[in-house]
Amino acid sequence: MFKIVSKQKLAPKEFDFWVEAPRIANHAKAGQFVVLRVNDNGERIPLTIADYNKEKGLIRLIFQVVGKTTATLSGLNVGDAIQDISGPLGTPSEVEKYGTVLMVGGGVGIAALYPIIKALKEAGNKVITILGGRTSSLVIMKEECKEYSDELIITTDDGSEGMKGVVTQAMEMLVKQRGEKIDRCWCIGPSIMMKFGTKAAKELGLPIWVSLNPLMVDGTGMCGCCRVTVDGKIFFACVDGPEFDGHKVNWDEFMNRLRQYKDEEKISMEKYEAEVGEPTWL
Amino acid sequence: MAVTFSKQKTPIKEQDPQVRRSNFGEVCLGYTLEEGKIEAGRCLQCKTKPCVNGCPVKIDIPAFIKCIREDDMAGAAAIMDRYTNLPAVCGRVCPQESQCEGLCTVGKMKDYEPVSIGKLERLVADWKYAQKDLAPKAYEGEKKGRVAVVGSGPSSLTVAGDLAKMGYEVKIFEALHAAGGVLIYGIPEFRLPKKIVKMEIESMQKLGVDIETNVVVGKTITMQEIMIEYDACYIAVGAGAPHFQGVPGTTLNGVYSASEYLTRINLMHGYEFPKFDTPAKKAHKVVVIGGGNVAMDAARSAKRLGAEEVTVVYRRSLKELPARIEEYHHAVEEGIIFNWLTNPTEYVDNGEGKLKGVKVIKMELGEPDASGRRRPVPIEGSEYFIEADCAIEAIGQGANRVLLSTFPEMKLNKKGYIEADEKTGQTSVPGVFAGGDIVTGAATVILAMGAGKDAAVAIDKYITEKKAAK
Numbered sequence: 090m091f092k093i094v095s096k097q098k099l100a101p102k103e104f105d106f107w108v109e110a111p112r113i114a115n116h117a118k119a120g121q122f123v124v125l126r127v128n129d130n131g132e133r134i135p136l137t138i139a140d141y142n143k144e145k146g147l148i149r150l151i152f153q154v155v156g157k158t159t160a161t162l163s164g165l166n167v168g169d170a171i172q173d174i175s176g177p178l179g180t181p182s183e184v185e186k187y188g189t190v191l192m193v194g195g196g197v198g199i200a201a202l203y204p205i206i207k208a209l210k211e212a213g214n215k216v217i218t219i220l221g222g223r224t225s226s227l228v229i230m231k232e233e234c235k236e237y238s239d240e241l242i243i244t245t246d247d248g249s250e251g252m253k254g255v256v257t258q259a260m261e262m263l264v265k266q267r268g269e270k271i272d273r274c275w276c277i278g279p280s281i282m283m284k285f286g287t288k289a290a291k292e293l294g295l296p297i298w299v300s301l302n303p304l305m306v307d308g309t310g311m312c313g314c315c316r317v318t319v320d321g322k323i324f325f326a327c328v329d330g331p332e333f334d335g336h337k338v339n340w341d342e343f344m345n346r347l348r349q350y351k352d353e354e355k356i357s358m359e360k361y362e363a364e365v366g367e368p369t370w371l
Numbered sequence: 372m373a374v375t376f377s378k379q380k381t382p383i384k385e386q387d388p389q390v391r392r393s394n395f396g397e398v399c400l401g402y403t404l405e406e407g408k409i410e411a412g413r414c415l416q417c418k419t420k421p422c423v424n425g426c427p428v429k430i431d432i433p434a435f436i437k438c439i440r441e442d443d444m445a446g447a448a449a450i451m452d453r454y455t456n457l458p459a460v461c462g463r464v465c466p467q468e469s470q471c472e473g474l475c476t477v478g479k480m481k482d483y484e485p486v487s488i489g490k491l492e493r494l495v496a497d498w499k500y501a502q503k504d505l506a507p508k509a510y511e512g513e514k515k516g517r518v519a520v521v522g523s524g525p526s527s528l529t530v531a532g533d534l535a536k537m538g539y540e541v542k543i544f545e546a547l548h549a550a551g552g553v554l555i556y557g558i559p560e561f562r563l564p565k566k567i568v569k570m571e572i573e574s575m576q577k578l579g580v581d582i583e584t585n586v587v588v589g590k591t592i593t594m595q596e597i598m599i600e601y602d603a604c605y606i607a608v609g610a611g612a613p614h615f616q617g618v619p620g621t622t623l624n625g626v627y628s629a630s631e632y633l634t635r636i637n638l639m640h641g642y643e644f645p646k647f648d649t650p651a652k653k654a655h656k657v658v659v660i661g662g663g664n665v666a667m668d669a670a671r672s673a674k675r676l677g678a679e680e681v682t683v684v685y686r687r688s689l690k691e692l693p694a695r696i697e698e699y700h701h702a703v704e705e706g707i708i709f710n711w712l713t714n715p716t717e718y719v720d721n722g723e724g725k726l727k728g729v730k731v732i733k734m735e736l737g738e739p740d741a742s743g744r745r746r747p748v749p750i751e752g753s754e755y756f757i758e759a760d761c762a763i764e765a766i767g768q769g770a771n772r773v774l775l776s777t778f779p780e781m782k783l784n785k786k787g788y789i790e791a792d793e794k795t796g797q798t799s800v801p802g803v804f805a806g807g808d809i810v811t812g813a814a815t816v817i818l819a820m821g822a823g824k825d826a827a828v829a830i831d832k833y834i835t836e837k838k839a840a841k
Contacts, residue, residue, distance in 0.1 A: 112591045126548055132639065132648035133548075158648060173548035175585040306639065306649070309546050309587055310771050311556075311611040312631035318622055323615060328773060342622050345724035349624045353650035360645050 090170035091125075094147060099229040102154040102371045103197055104163045105139075111146030113138070113176045119208035120182030120201075120300065120332055123148070124308035126173040127161045134158050135305045135327070137201035138177055148176075151200035151229070157357040160368050178308045179331045182298075184208040188272040189215040191263065191295065192238070193256050193286050195222060195278030199230050201300050202277045203237075210237040217269065218242070219259045221282070225250035256282065257289035264293045271295050276335060280344050287335035299335040301326045303346055317343055380487040381410040388704040392674050395560040395642055398701055399463070399490075404444070407494040411439040413477060414486045421474035422488060427821030428529075430454040432471055432488055439491060448499040451492065452507070456532035456575060457525060457820060459500060459567045460554060462493025465817045466695045500570045509579035510538045516602040516834040519544065521588045521774065524552020525816045526607035526807030528575055529823030530830070535578040537831050542601070544586040546773075549638060552609055554816070556638035557630075559668050561675070562698075565637075589774035594781075594803075602834045603802045605826055606789065607819065610808035611771040615764055616660070620718025625654070625726030629661070629669040629765035636672050654761030657681045658729045660715055661765030662691070663813075667698040669763045670707045681707050682757060686714040686734050686747040712736070712747065716754060718762055728758040768813050788812055795829035796822055802837075804830055 097105040113123060122137045140149035154160050165171070182205045190209050194202035199220055210216045218238040222228040223246045235241045242259050243251030252259055256278075263269045274297040276286035283299045290297035303315040303326050310328035317326050320337040324330065362368075384400040385391075391398055402410060414436040422432045431450055438447035451458045465471075467489035472478060478485025499505055515538045520527045523545040531541045549555050554568045576582065586592060588608075597604050613628035615621050632651070635641035641651025657673040659666050662685035673681045683702070685692065688711045692699060703709070712734040721727035733753035736745035770787040782790045782799035789798055789805040796804040806822030808814055 112586065116590065116593070130640070130647045173585050175546065175548070175587055175591070177590055178587065306631060306634050307547060307556075309590075309611075309773050311613070312634050313613045313615065313628040314631045316615075316622055323617070323621060339622075342724070346622065346624060348724075350650050350652075353644065353652075357645050357648055357650075 090172060091174045092170045093165055093167055096165075096167050098370075099151065100227050102163075103229055104152060104154070106150045107142075107147045108150060108171060108174065109146060110148045110174050110176075113174065114141045114143050114146050114148050117141040117148060117177040118181035119184060119204040121177035121179045122308075122331060123150070123174050123176030124178060124305060125150075125162075125171055125175070127158060127165070128172050131161070131172065132158055133173075133306055133308065135178070135302065135308055137300070139200040139203055141204075148174075151197060153197040154368070154371055156354045157361040160358070160361060160371070163371065164365070164368065175308065178327060180329065182208065182275075182332055184212050186213045189217065189270060191260065191269075191271045191274040192216060192218040192234075193260065193274065193276040193278070194218070194220050194234075195256060195282045196227070197229070198278030198282070198300070199228070199234065202275060203230055203234055205275055205277075206234055207237045215239050217263065217271075219244065219256050219263075221245070221256035221259070221278075223247065255285075257285055260286070260289045260293060260295075264295070274298070275300075280340070280347060283335065284340040284344070287338070287340070291336060297335040298332050299338060300331045301333060301338070301343060302331065303343065304349065317346075376413045378483045380484045380490075381406050381413070383487070383490055388701075388706075391561065392705040393677070395675055397564050398561050401497060402490055402494045404494070404498070407439055407491055408442070410487050410491060411436045414440075415476055417476045419476070421476060422471040422486075425470040425472075425474040427470070427817045428454050428824050430492070435495060436486070436488075436491060439495065444495060444498045445502075445505070447495045448505065451495055451499075455820065456529050457571050457816075458492055458496035459571055460525065460563060461817055461820070462489050462491075462496055463563050463567070464558060464815075465489055466815060468696055470817070500567075500574075507574055507578050509577065510535060512538055514538060514540045515831075516540070516838065517542070517600070518830060518834075519597045519601040519604045521597075521604065521606045522546075522552055522608040522807075522809075523550040523572075523582060524607060524609050524807060524819065525554060526819035526823040527552065527605065528572065529820040530605045530607070530806070530827045531580045532575050532578055533824060533827035534830060535575070535580045537827070539831075539834075541580045543580060543582040544588050544592070545582060545584045546587040546608075547638065548584050550582045550584060556634045557665070557668070559633065559637055559672050561671065562668065587773060589777040594774070594778045598802065602837065603804065603830045605796070605823075605830065606774070606798075606803065606805040606809060607807040607823065608771060608774055608809050610768040610788075610813040612769045613764070614767050614769055616715065616766055618715055618717050620720060620726070623718050623720055623726045624724055625652070625760055626718050626762045627764070629659075629665045629763050630768065632669050632763045633665070633672065636676075642672075642676060651676060652761060653677050654759075655679050656757075656759045657761045657763065658715075658757055658759040659683045659763045659765060661685065661767070662687065663693045663765060663767070664695055664698055666765035667694045667702050669765050671702055671705055673761065673763070674705055674707065678761070682710055682759075683707055684710045684713045684715060684729070684731055684757070686712065687736065687744065688712055691744050710757075714747065714749065715762070719756070726760055726762055728756050729762050730754055730756055768808075770809060770812075786812060794825055796826035797829060797833075802833065
């Protein structure tokens with residue numbers, strides 16, 4: 090059992106937990122994830138390790154409520170425990186001194202981007218970060234990302250904060266208008282954002298790494314549920330990824346596979362709401 | 372002396388095929404004590420005991436059968452305990468026809484079936500677990516040393532049980548949330564009920580074996596850490612990485628590896644969705660590719676999930692089918708269709724990213740290949756289409772690299788499996804032993820157990836000698 094030691098709501102439907110998991114904290118690196126199971130009848134879902142504290146033996150999990158499992162998880166409180174957490178899984182980010190790195194994040198993907206921002210900054214890179222969202226309150230972890238970024242640009246669809254528009258416009262602004270020389274780029278967020286972030290990077294001639302979040306079962310290379318096509322070949326995101334060269338990812342296939350259990354996800358959520366009632370805390 | 376016993380094995384009760392094809396309850400219902408006694412009466416108690424030679428863990432089969440005959444079930448259980456830590460499992464999933472029963476003297480007589488050794492083993496094991504006062508006792512003396520075991524499948528459970536009995540402190544690290552390895556995630560409930568596996572594991576824990584789940588060795592802890600903390604280590608992580616044939620359409624929705632399909636159903640209880648959260652897709656028409664036990668398990672599971680039509684597509688013929696013959700017969704009884712000498716060439720998209728069907732091609736058998744079996748060759752122009760909304764590839768598994776990639780000191784063979792001594796399991800790294808599928812490639816439960824038995828002896832010797840040298 091893995092005890093929750095702190096809980097915070099970052100935005101509507103987005104939660105921030107610190108959880109006791111000393112073995113995982115001891116080996117976690119930027120870019121890795123865990124697979125967890127909330128309770129005995131639960132499913133196994135992957136969540137990025139947003140941060141970790143080796144000394145205290147804690148890992149940080151930030152997630153958005155998208156279905157029954159995340160709704161159940163969000164209903165747990167400090168002192169409660171998560172039944173199973175396995176990790177750190179996946180291949181860590183390639184953290185080196187590249188020069189200038191451009192970090193693009195959106196939605197709950199910002200939580201996955203944050204540890205990489207931190208690691209790249211600590212490795213001596215100049216870090217420029219773009220965080221985007223529909224509206225200001227949905228752009229999470231601004232202060233924390235700012236702390237490890239040389240520059241932070243916020244974009245919002247409604248113009249409530251920073252640049253009005255989407256992250257790709259900020260990417261273009263940086264490279265085309267300002268002439269910023271970018272050595273490597275990361276983009277993590279909803280799949281549609283990563284797809285278009287990659288498209289923008291291509292037009293701007295930037296190498297871009299994305300972190301894929303397909304469906305997973307075991308998370309250790311045993312089942313192939315998370316297979317993705319990259320450069321025409323099949324890879325398992327859980328062990329070969331989760332990070333891949335965005336230019337080589339077959340995005341349409343990836344997004345199609347994410348929809349595979351839409352009907353069942355709906356059945357699960359309806360059953361949950363019938364049993365627990367509407368999750369008003371979201 | 373005239374032989375007076377039945378030529379056939381004593382019949383065993385099974386769930387009716389028409390009923391069982393829509394439930395996950397166990398197919399074989401086992402012998403009663405009475406039936407077991409009658410079957411035990413068919414054993415000749417021959418002096419040569421060929422059956423024992425056929426058993427990878429060398430159970431004294433005639434001895435336990437004699438006990439059954441004499442109403443001494445406790446005696447039978449005690450004999451079995453000396454050789455196997457997983458009798459209830461082996462009695463159910465061992466390929467007895469090619470092992471003990473394949474060599475049985477009775478079976479060698481014209482028109483006679485061999486003694487039903489597997490079913491008798493199961494009877495004794497099930498009887499044992501029904502007795503509350505027969506719980507195994509943990510070793511009480513001073514511990515001889517500390518051994519880490521990576522993985523909790525049949526090979527690991529065997530080595531762990533044997534070492535615990537010898538007086539070692541044994542810790543098993545399991546990557547998943549439940550112990551048992553392939554017995555839990557791979558073999559379906561209708562062939563091996565999970566409560567049986569749980570009983571075998573609990574009995575192991577009573578011997579003092581400590582099991583920690585959610586530990587992915589190589590990730591959660593490293594081999595280097597294990598080697599500092601323990602006197603020796605046994606690696607039996609199985610052959611867990613599924614292969615795909617790689618034909619076009621493999622990433623369509625509706626195409627699965629058997630590993631995923633079965634893990635969803637067995638480990639995650641997908642057949643009980645939405646009571647359990649992990650869904651197992653209900654399909655109408657299912658094509659299973661492969662001819663091993665895993666293919667049979669996948670096909671029969673698909674039927675139980677409600678598929679109207681399940682077709683197994685195998686590139687060789689019935690004669691070469693690697694599955695246990697009992698599993699094949701059960702599959703046929705349940706209405707599974709077999710297309711022999713057939714191989715998929717493409718998974719066809721319905722236009723929305725979902726599987727519409729499988730393009731297959733007829734094969735013929737050519738010259739023998741490296742395995743000695745005749746190699747299937749496609750017959751040009753013989754393609755046809757099988758409608759399906761679910762396709763499951765059960766074409767074998769390879770070595771999982773998660774642990775091995777973090778342990779470069781470990782010498783591997785050409786196929787990526789661990790190179791280990793056949794008799795002892797000793798690897799290229801002193802103090803590290805290995806066995807089961809991660810050494811042999813995908814094989815059987817009992818072979819993995821045999822490797823565990825040998826390794827337990829070798830590990831005891833290694834630690835004893837190391838401590839004496841100090």
